Amino acid sequence: MESRxxxxxxxxxxxxxxxxxxxxxxxTMGLQEMTDSESNARSRTVAAAQGMKRAYTGPTTQxxxxxxxxxxxxxxxxxxxxxxxxxxxxxxxSLIRPAIKGTSIANLAGSHAQAPTATTASxxxxxxxxxxxxxxxxxxxxxxxxxxxxxxxGTSMGNNFGQSTYGRPRATTRSRPVTAMGDRxxxxxVVQGQQQPNGTKLSSxxxxxxxxPVRRSVSLDSLLQPSERPRDELGLSKAMAxxxxxxxxxxxxxxxxxxxxxxxQMSLHPRGAGxxxxxxxxxREQKQLWGQVKSASPSQPKxxxxxxxxxxxxxxxxxxxxxxxFEKLGTAIKSARRLRNSPxxxxxxxxxxxxxxxxxxxxxxxxxxxxxxxxIESQFKAMKEAMTTSxxxxxxxxxxxxxxxTRVVNPQTVSDLEREKQKLDxxxxxxxxxxxxxxxxxxxxxxxxxxxxxxxxxxxxxMSREHRQALDELRRxxxxxxxxxxxxxxxxxxxxxxxxxxxxxxxRSQKSRELQELRARLGAEQQDLSLAILGKEREIxxxxxxxxxxxxxxxxxxxIKGGLxxxxxxxxxxAMTLEDRNRALRAQIDFLESDSKQQSDSFAAMxxxxxxxxxxxxxxxxxxxxxxxxxRILFNKYQxxxxxxRVMCRVRPVLNESEGNQALIAFPDLxxxxxxxxxxxxxxxxxxxxxxxxxxxxxxxVFTPAIHNEEIFGEISQLVQSALxxxxxxxxxxxxxxxxxxxxxSSSDGMIPRATHMIYETVTKLKxxxxxxxxxGSFVEVYNExxxxxxxxxxxxxxxxxxxxxxxRKQTTVLNCKTVALDSPxxxxxxxxxxxxxxxxxxxxxxxxxxxxHSVFILKLVGENSATNExxxxxxxxxxxxxxERLKHSQAEGDRMKETQNINKSLACLGDVIEALGxxxxxxxxxxxxxxxxxxxxxxxxSKTLMFVMVSxxxxxxKETITSLRFAxxxxxxxxxxAKSTKKTKERISDC
Ligand SMILES: Nc1ncnc2c1ncn2[C@@H]1O[C@H](COP(=O)(O)OP(=O)(O)OP(=O)(O)O)[C@@H](O)[C@H]1O
Numbered sequence: 001m002e003s004r005x006x007x008x009x010x011x012x013x014x015x016x017x018x019x020x021x022x023x024x025x026x027x028t029m030g031l032q033e034m035t036d037s038e039s040n041a042r043s044r045t046v047a048a049a050q051g052m053k054r055a056y057t058g059p060t061t062q063x064x065x066x067x068x069x070x071x072x073x074x075x076x077x078x079x080x081x082x083x084x085x086x087x088x089x090x091x092x093x094s095l096i097r098p099a100i101k102g103t104s105i106a107n108l109a110g111s112h113a114q115a116p117t118a119t120t121a122s123x124x125x126x127x128x129x130x131x132x133x134x135x136x137x138x139x140x141x142x143x144x145x146x147x148x149x150x151x152x153x154g155t156s157m158g159n160n161f162g163q164s165t166y167g168r169p170r171a172t173t174r175s176r177p178v179t180a181m182g183d184r185x186x187x188x189x190v191v192q193g194q195q196q197p198n199g200t201k202l203s204s205x206x207x208x209x210x211x212x213p214v215r216r217s218v219s220l221d222s223l224l225q226p227s228e229r230p231r232d233e234l235g236l237s238k239a240m241a242x243x244x245x246x247x248x249x250x251x252x253x254x255x256x257x258x259x260x261x262x263x264x265q266m267s268l269h270p271r272g273a274g275x276x277x278x279x280x281x282x283x284r285e286q287k288q289l290w291g292q293v294k295s296a297s298p299s300q301p302k303x304x305x306x307x308x309x310x311x312x313x314x315x316x317x318x319x320x321x322x323x324x325x326f327e328k329l330g331t332a333i334k335s336a337r338r339l340r341n342s343p344x345x346x347x348x349x350x351x352x353x354x355x356x357x358x359x360x361x362x363x364x365x366x367x368x369x370x371x372x373x374x375x376i377e378s379q380f381k382a383m384k385e386a387m388t389t390s391x392x393x394x395x396x397x398x399x400x401x402x403x404x405x406t407r408v409v410n411p412q413t414v415s416d417l418e419r420e421k422q423k424l425d426x427x428x429x430x431x432x433x434x435x436x437x438x439x440x441x442x443x444x445x446x447x448x449x450x451x452x453x454x455x456x457x458x459x460x461x462x463m464s465r466e467h468r469q470a471l472d473e474l475r476r477x478x479x480x481x482x483x484x485x486x487x488x489x490x491x492x493x494x495x496x497x498x499x500x501x502x503x504x505x506x507x508r509s510q511k512s513r514e515l516q517e518l519r520a521r522l523g524a525e526q527q528d529l530s531l532a533i534l535g536k537e538r539e540i541x542x543x544x545x546x547x548x549x550x551x552x553x554x555x556x557x558x559x560i561k562g563g564l565x566x567x568x569x570x571x572x573x574x575a576m577t578l579e580d581r582n583r584a585l586r587a588q589i590d591f592l593e594s595d596s597k598q599q600s601d602s603f604a605a606m607x608x609x610x611x612x613x614x615x616x617x618x619x620x621x622x623x624x625x626x627x628x629x630x631x632r633i634l635f636n637k638y639q640x641x642x643x644x645x646r647v648m649c650r651v652r653p654v655l656n657e658s659e660g661n662q663a664l665i666a667f668p669d670l671x672x673x674x675x676x677x678x679x680x681x682x683x684x685x686x687x688x689x690x691x692x693x694x695x696x697x698x699x700x701x702v703f704t705p706a707i708h709n710e711e712i713f714g715e716i717s718q719l720v721q722s723a724l725x726x727x728x729x730x731x732x733x734x735x736x737x738x739x740x741x742x743x744x745x746s747s748s749d750g751m752i753p754r755a756t757h758m759i760y761e762t763v764t765k766l767k768x769x770x771x772x773x774x775x776x777g778s779f780v781e782v783y784n785e786x787x788x789x790x791x792x793x794x795x796x797x798x799x800x801x802x803x804x805x806x807x808x809r810k811q812t813t814v815l816n817c818k819t820v821a822l823d824s825p826x827x828x829x830x831x832x833x834x835x836x837x838x839x840x841x842x843x844x845x846x847x848x849x850x851x852x853x854h855s856v857f858i859l860k861l862v863g864e865n866s867a868t869n870e871x872x873x874x875x876x877x878x879x880x881x882x883x884x885e886r887l888k889h890s891q892a893e894g895d896r897m898k899e900t901q902n903i904n905k906s907l908a909c910l911g912d913v914i915e916a917l918g919x920x921x922x923x924x925x926x927x928x929x930x931x932x933x934x935x936x937x938x939x940x941x942x943s944k945t946l947m948f949v950m951v952s953x954x955x956x957x958x959k960e961t962i963t964s965l966r967f968a969x970x971x972x973x974x975x976x977x978x979a980k981s982t983k984k985t986k987e988r989i990s991d992c
Contacts, residue, residue, distance in 0.1 A: 625868050628769050632725045636942075639722050645914065645945040646700045647972035648715065649676055649965070652740035653705035654953050661955040667704050668696070676702045676951070678965060681958055697965045699972055705953060709744065712948075713754040719876075720755045722944050723861055724762055724773070726872025728810065730879065730938035734907070734968065735950030736960040737883030744948060745857075745880040746832055752857050752878045756828040759861065759876075770867035775822040776860045779835035780814060782930045783853035784902045790835035790855065791818040803934055809873060810937045814858070822859070832857075852899045854906060854931050855880045877938045879931075881907065884964055906931040911967060913939055918974025947971050 406413070591599040654662055664679030680693040701715055716731055723729040731751060733741035745751050756777075763773040779790035780801060787801035799816040806813065820831055835855065857878040864871045882903040909929035916924045917940045926936040939945055949968035951961050 621867070625769065625865070629868070629870070635718070636722065636725060636727060639718060639727075639944055644943065645917070645939075645947070645971065645974055647947045647949060647968045648701040648703065648712075649697065649699045649949045649951060649968065650703040650707070650712065650740065650744060651676070651705050651951040651953055652743070659954055662953050663955040663958045663961065664692075664694075665951070665953060665961075666694075667702060673702055673704075674698050674700065676965070678951075678958070678962060680962060695962060695965070697969055699949070699968065709747070709749045709751070709754070712744065713751060713758075716751060716755075716946055717758055719944050719946055720758050721762065723859070723874040723876035724759060724766075724863065724872075726861075726863070726874040728875045728877070728938045728941070728943035729946075730877040730935050730943060731946040731948070732877075732879030732881055732935075733948045733950055734881050734910075735884060735948075735964050736952060736957060739883075739950035739952045739957070739961075739964070741880050741883075741948075741950050744950065745878055746836065746855070748829075752832060753828055755876060755878065756822060756859065757825050759859070760822075760825045763863075766863070770865045771863050771870075772866070773861055773863040775862075776819045777822045777828070777831055778814060778817050778819045778858045778860075779831060779855065780817060780858065780934070781835075781838075781853040781855045782906060782934065784899060785906065785930050787814065787817075787930060787934070788838070788853070789814075789817050790838045791820060791831060792838075793834075794838055803930075805936060810941060811860075811873060811875065812934065812937050814934070819860075852882055852896075852903070854882050854903075856931075856934060875938060877935055879935070881910075881931075884960070884967075905929060911970065914945075914971045914974050 588603065591603070651665060666677040666679075667673070667675065668677055669675040675696060675698050677694050677696045680695055682690050682692055685691045703712055719729045719731060731745075733745050735741050743750065756775075759773075759775065763771075763775070766773065781788045781790055787803070789798060789801055792798050801817050802815040804813045804815055805811075820827060822828060822831075835857070859876040859878070861874045861876065862872070882899075884903070884907055906929035909925065909932045912925050912928065913932045924936075924940060926932045926939070932939065937943060947968060949964050951964065
């Protein structure tokens with residue numbers, strides 16, 4: 001057996017002592033007496049080996065197997081002559097493997113000597129499904145089992161009982177001579193039993209030598225066709241194979257013969273016929289025996305075997321034993337299953353040999369008992385079937401034995417057998433000779449083949465060498481070629497690189513030259529362009545100046561053209577008149593030429609009527625001039641009746657939400673539009689309540705935020721007319737910063753442009769009444785009590801302005817002040833723009849662009865009437881006062897504070913002057929401030945003064961608003977010149 005089997009653990013199902021004691025000694029052991037180790041394939045080997053080891057002291061100590069006598073051999077062909085006996089379908093190992101405690105498959109096999117199990121020992125690793133080996137001869141030949149590997153140990157048939165393998169090299173086992181078994185002997189390769197690691201030679205009796213001869217048998221089978229073999233030889237081979245299988249589990253040899261235990265028990269073994277027990281013969285031994293037979297058979301006594309056979313006590317029929325043992329086995333399996341299913345049940349003491357929970361399971365606690373039991377059961381069934389088959393085979397064999405016995409008894413049969421033996425020997429010798437010649441042929445062929453192989457090998461080596469050399473040569477050439485090509489390519493590459501590099505350098509230098517040229521050209525072009533641009537700018541400036549001059553020329557030409565057109569129109573009118581006159585005169589001439597009296601009377605009447613008409617026209621013209629003069633006097637009286645100093649109030653609208661909350665300002669009398677109610681800030685009443693007073697103010701006119709400049713000018717246009725009539729008129733705007741003074745006075749549709757436009761229109765109309773006017777305008781500002789000329793640019797040297805009063809004419813003149821003749825209405829816009837630019841404007845916290853000076857637009861109007869020789873000289877002063885905010889509120893510092901102080905001072909002086917005028921005081925403090933000094937003849941006397949008090953609608957400016965309104969009320973209550981009714985207003989408390 002294989003050496004590894006020794007390493008296998010012993011079955012835990014039975015103590016080793018039990019099984020080892022049971023195996024070798026008991027020749028009649030039943031199934032129950034077999035240990036699990038024996039029945040277990042893994043343990044079986046050990047058990048067998050141990051058993052064998054105990055039985056044999058060693059192969060070397062055993063005597064050589066006794067050669068079979070002819071008598072012993074005589075019975076064999078008989079059994080072999082029954083080829084119809086079916087081979088066992090179950091392998092020995094498959095029988096052994098599923099066995100449970102107390103069951104020994106070897107014993108089973110031994111007890112049924114008629115059921116040979118021609119399987120290999122390796123079948124313990126093969127399941128029962130392995131295809132059964134029909135018989136020994138069937139395992140040989142092509143297409144049979146695969147050849148065993150060399151690792152396999154020696155066969156069971158030769159090594160153990162035939163001879164020792166000690167000191168016998170394996171190589172010597174090849175090419176064995178023909179054995180006593182005829183063709184079988186030479187078919188099998190005799191393999192020596194292998195030395196086990198423990199030094200013992202394992203018995204191969206548990207294995208079968210069926211596989212071993214396979215390798216050699218292939219060639220030999222091809223040499224010896226089965227059809228050529230005698231039928232009886234085949235039968236003999238099979239019988240021998242069967243015998244060897246059965247004997248595998250047999251006892252040690254007795255007297256040089258290996259006799260199984262079963263053969264000792266039963267004399268019915270087929271090979272026992274004519275002999276005392278079966279002979280264990282492996283192939284090696286068979287070959288030896290064959291030689292022995294050849295040499296010793298003639299002198300071999302025949303009778304002992306026969307006697308031995310005859311003397312063999314007939315063993316009781318094993319069928320019954322088998323059946324009993326099968327029953328026991330079945331019962332044991334059932335019990336085991338029951339025990340498995342009811343683990344709490346104590347095992348019966350009588351069934352101790354079975355697997356119980358008390359069994360020594362330490363080594364196999366991990367086994368799956370159910371699976372194992374299932375396996376055992378299935379294997380048991382298979383075994384049962386095999387045994388059934390074996391029994392039938394046994395019966396057949398028994399019949400054959402009986403027949404053989406009959407032959408033995410019959411001397412004729414013995415002689416027949418001898419003859420047959422002789423024939424067989426002859427045949428064997430003949431076959432041996434053939435085999436020798438065949439072997440020689442084989443050797444020769446082998447030698448030839450080897451020679452051919454050597455030759456071929458040398459040829460191959462030569463060719464491969466040549467090929468290698470050629471290949472090396474080719475490789476060298478290829479390498480050289482590759483190197484050469486690479487060198488060439490490298491050189492070409494370098495040359496190309498040099499070439500392109502040079503080209504690139506050239507290109508680069510050329511490009512850089514071009515770039516430099518381009519840069520130089522670009523720089524020159526840029527210079528030219530900048531020069532051209534400068535020239536163009538100069539041209540543009542020239543063109544602009546030319547355009548301006550052309551424009552002014554055009555204006556002048558247009559004016560001239562207008563005048564000429566007028567003249568043409570007048571001339572054409574005159575021409576038409578003259579033509580009419582001419583026609584009339586011609587008619588008159590014709591009439592006169594007619595020289596009739598009627599014509600003379602008619603002419604005289606017409607002449608008289610013409611004279612009347614001329615007289616009436618003159619009277620009407622005189623009346624008209626007189627009426628104009630009367631209108632002026634009446635108008636002036638009307639103005640004086642309205643008051644020479646008038647106060648109007650204007651509330652500007654809220655510009656946007658960011659300005660803050662709106663003050664509570666009401667306009668209660670929309671009919672007269674003369675009242676304004678301002679709700680004052682919160683106050684504490686005497687009772688401690690928080691109250692807000694509603695302060696009513698009344699003026700000549702109150703303008704709501706919705707009123708535009710046009711409507712406001714309608715109110716002051718009469719004052720402009722007064723100026724045209726020769727009165728001094730002063731219209732000024734008073735109010736805190738941002739209340740809308742400049743907007744009312746100097747904006748594009750403010751009072752100044754509107755007044756000048758009105759004056760132009762009126763002057764044109766007055767020409768019909770023989771009035772011609774000259775208009776001069778000047779713009780000054782009072783800043784920090786200094787007079788500034790706003791029409792002289794700040795860049796120019798400004799001379800100091802001085803105020804001169806002409807008491808006789810009641811006119812004021814400002815020396816060194818630029819005066820502009822207003823010969824067209826457009827001139828006023830340019831004057832206003834120029835003045836606005838030169839006006840002192842500084843940033844304050846109250847208003848970003850607050851006017852820090854009082855500006856005064858002075859328009860002198862001088863009119864002459866050619867018809868009446870009348871002359872009038874009036875002055876229209878349009879004053880935009882500086883912001884009237886209080887110093888505390890404005891938080892002015894430094895220069896701003898000084899400005900504010902001067903502003904407040906001049907405003908205070910204005911109030912004082914107005915108050916003095918109202919009181920009719922003999923001394924009017926005009927000289928207290930530059931402003932009042934400048935406006936001396938426009939305040940008081942027969943001058944007309946209009947003060948606009950400007951009101952901011954914001955809650956934040958409420959206090960300033962009230963202050964301004966109170967100042968305006970004071971002015972409004974001033975009586976200058978004519979009597980004026982004064983109304984008293986009373987404050988009331990609003991609902992808070
Ligand atoms: N009636 C109005 N309708 C529309 N906008 C107005 C009106 N009155 C004043 N404004 C605007 O209010 C702003 C302040 O007005 P304005 O400059 O005339 O105030 P001011 O009293 O002259 O201030 P300052 O004393 O600082 O010169 C301006 O932007 C102006 O256009």
